[in-house]
Amino acid sequence: MEIKKNPKSNLENYSKLFIQLGLVLALFVTYVAMENKTYDRKIDGFGDANMQNVMEEDIPITERIEEVKPKSPPPPAPEKIEIVEDEKQVEETVIESTETDEKEAIVLDDIVEVDEAETIVEDVPFAVIEEVPVFPGCTGTRKQKSDCLNDKIRKQVIRKFNGDLAGELNLSPGKKKIWVGFRIDKTGTVTDIKVIRSPHPRLSKEAERVVKTLPKMIPGRQRGIAVGMKYTLPISFNVE
Template sequence: MEAKKKEHLKLEKQSGLYLAIGMALILGLVYTALEWKTFDKEIGMYGPDLILPDELEPEIPPHLLITPPPPPKIQVPEVIEIVADDPTIIETIITAVEPDYTTEVPTVDQIAFEEVETIPEVTWVTIEEVPVFPGCESSDNKRACFQEQMQKHIRKNFKYPENAIDMGLQGKVYLQFTVQKDGTIGGLKMRGPHQILESEAARIISKLPKMKPGKQRDQAVKVPFSIPITFKLQ
C-alpha cells in the first residue's frame, strides 16, 4: 500500500529548525520587553500653556494698622477760680549771660590774671632739699646720710625667706618708692626674680620710719627713690 503523503512534504523533518526559530523569537521578545524604556513628556512647573510676565511683583501681605485710642478730652471747668499769690514762694529770676551787641568787651588790661606757681616734677638728683632720714638732721651731706641710713635699715631688717632657701631662689629685687609730702612712704614698685623675694623686700620697705619731706622752692614735694636689695645664698 502506498503512503498518502509524500516524503519531501513531511514537516517532521523540519521540526528542529522550527523549534530553534521559535525559541529565538521568544527570547528576543523577552529581552526587548525587559530593556524597553519609556520617558515622560517634560512639562514645566507652571504647565505647558502658562505665560509668565517679565517681572514678578511680590504679593504684599495685608498689614493691620492698630491706631492708638484718642486722648481723653480735657474738661474745662465752667467757673475759673482765681487764687492769690503765695508770699512764701520765692521766684528765681534767671538772667541771660550770653553776650549781645550791647555787651562791652573788656580790654586785656582790665582782665586780672592769677599767677600760679608750678613746681616741676623732681627726682632724687634734681631735688633742692632731699628728704631727711631720722638721724640725719645735723648731717652736712643729707643726701649721703639718707643713703647710708637706708643701707643700715635694710641690713637690720633683712631676713632670707625660708621658702626661698628651700627653692634656691636668689637675685636682685629693684625697688622704687616715693617719700610723700607728709614724709610717709608710698607708691612702692618692685621687680625681682620671684614673688617670694619681692614680698620680703616690700616688708623691709614697709618698716621705714616717717621722714622729713623733701622741698623744692620751699614747698614740700614728692620725691622718688630707687634702691636694689640683693638676695644671695651662701
C-alpha cells in the first residue's frame, strides 16, 4: 500500500511568498527607522546632590623670616676738637748739585791705577793653545811644531809598544785601538796618564808604560805664560 501526501501540506509551494513578505517587512522597518526624528535631551539640574559634605582644607601660608644682624654702632664723636699751632721749625736740607762747571778743573790726584792680575787656566786644550809644547828637535811655526809633536809621539809609541802582546791575549782578528789621555804640565813633564778605552787590561798597562817613556818637552804657553795641556793619543794595531 503506497502512502500519498496531501498537496496542501507541502510548504515548498509557499516559499516564494514567504521570501517576498520578509523582504517587504525589512524594507518597511528600514524606512520607519530613517524617518523617525530624535531630539536632544535637556538636563535642568544635577538632582539632589549634596555639596555640604565636601570638606574645605585650609593651607597655611608660610613666610621666610631672615635674621637681622645687628649693626655695629658708629664710633663716638670727639667731645671737642682743639686746633694746635705747629711751632716746631723744620730744618731744610740743601742738596748740592754734582754737576761741574766747564771752567772748573778736575783734579785726578786721587785716582790710582791698579794692575789686574790676569787669570790663566791651568790646562788648555791642544786645539786652542797659542804655543803648543815643543818635542825635542821640533822647530818652525805653530803648525809645524804641532805636526812634529804628533809625529814624534806616534813614532816613539810604535817603537816602544810590545806588538806581540796582542797575539798572546787571543783577541779576535781585526783592527784594535787603545785611547790614552795624559797631560803635559807647565814644566813640560808628561803626567796624569789614564787609559780611556782598551780591549784588554794588559794592553792598558802596556799603553801606560809606553807613554811614560816620552821625554820632557818645552811646555806650552798661553799669552806668554807656561801652562799645562791635555793630550789624547790613539794607539792602533792589527790582530791577525
